[in-house]
Amino acid sequence: MNQPLADRIRPQTLDEVLGQRHILGKDGLLRRVIESGRIPNMVFYGPSGTGKTTVANIIANRSGRTLRRLNATTASLADIRDVMDEVGTLLAPNGILLYLDEIQYFNKKQQQSLLEFIENGKITLIAATTENPYFTIFNAILSRSTVFEFKMLAAEDVLPAIDRAFGILSREMGVEVETEPGVREHLASSCGGDVRKALNAVELLMSASRIYDGVLRITMADTGMVAQRSAMRYDRDGDDHFDIASALMKSLRGSDPDAALHYLARLLEAGDMLTAIRRILCSASEDIGMAYPQAAQIVKACVDSALQLGLPEARLPLAQAVILLATSPKSNSVVCAIDAAIADVRSGKTGDYPRHLQNVHADGTGFEREQGYLYPHDFPDHWVQQQYLPDAIADHKYYEYGPNKNEQAAAAYWARIKNR
Secondary structure, three states: OOOOHHHHOOOOOHHHOOOOHHHHOOOOHHHHHHHHOOOOOEEEEOOOOOOHHHHHHHHHHHHOOEEEEEEOOOOOHHHHHHHHHOOOOOOOOOOEEEEEEOHHHOOHHHHHOOHHHHHOOOEEEEEEEOOOHHHHOOHHHHOOOEEEEOOOOOHHHHHHHHHHHHHHHHHHHOOEEEEOOOHHHHHHHHOOOOHHHHHHHHHHHHHHOOEEOOEEEEOHHHHHHHHOOOOOOOOOOOHHHHHHHHHHHHHHHOOOHHHHHHHHHHHHHOOOHHHHHHHHHHHHHHHHHHHOOHHHHHHHHHHHHHHHHOOOOOHHHHHHHHHHHHHOOOOOHHHHHHHHHHHHHHOOOOOOOOHHHOOOOOOOOOHHHHHOOOOHHHOHHHOOOOOOOOHHHOOOOOOOOOOOHHHHHHHHHHHHHHOO
8 A cells, every 4th residue: 555654544533633732632722613613714833743734634524625735845826726716616615725734935925825815715724834934924824814833742642643553554464563662662752743753664664574473573673773863853944943052052041951961962963063052152151151251261162172073072072061051150140231231322322432531643652641531550459430431321330240159259359449
């Protein structure tokens, strides 16, 4: 049978859909919408293999509408017109439900061509995308649609589909199937929440395994080969790139070395060392900053070593940098200070430079003294009271000492000097 296993065992009812309890559970909003029979235009957003196409099929069957499927990677305006030509004919007596997969690949003109038919109700659009719809779908479509997010499935959600797949293939092949302990669980956890990927792995294992004494045995060794790296879900141009980078940064900020190492490993396994490096370098100043200023130098040294070594050895200095940052004391005083200063500049709070700070052509020959500039190194402790900010914002404060040991020591030092 040439039909893929994932299509042959596709759920036919909402109760059979795996996961997505937040929208398809007993009181889930999408479930209530479907059961009402009044189907609006919708956008299904989520990773591959999480049930978007399956739910669209169920909606079409329940509503009695003719389902037409297009994939934006290959469809054209002519394909859209062909679908529209069926409206009001015997081919679609109850209307058309157009399922447009990967809508993010349609340009603005192609997406706008759908508007006329969406607005007059001749078709109901269900657009699916694996990327954030608020970045990839034009506002005119979004304003006429309801967005539902499909989330990655947990391993326990995938197990029933794997068991069902083994059962169906066992009956079709007329053999008894015996799996080594851990096979099912490994398949469920290594598919990265993609049911289709798990079912494809089951189908491959069943076709490649050998029969002994009338029993087809599925081994962990074969399972490991089939499922290797399949849990990686990463797209350098999509949401995954930004999600993993964000997760790494927030784990460093949250002082969780285990989580930070996990997301570093995912980036390195995807071959994206530069994204990891950018986040690590940024965190050294944004999240640690003045609490441990030397961290920036250490991290820079680790990054330089990683770039010279290349992968796989680069994982070692990068892991060292991640552990250092995650376990270092934290302070966001640097980012707060510079952001506050930038906010003033952008809002026009600037003013002329104080006269005594302006440059003179004879700088260094004593003429700057005529401006009223006080040379700090001429005074005790190399400090003297004078105004540095423009008059308009002379009283503004940007930097606040953090509560950590290093910054409090600096605060105490300057309090002693400036209050003498």
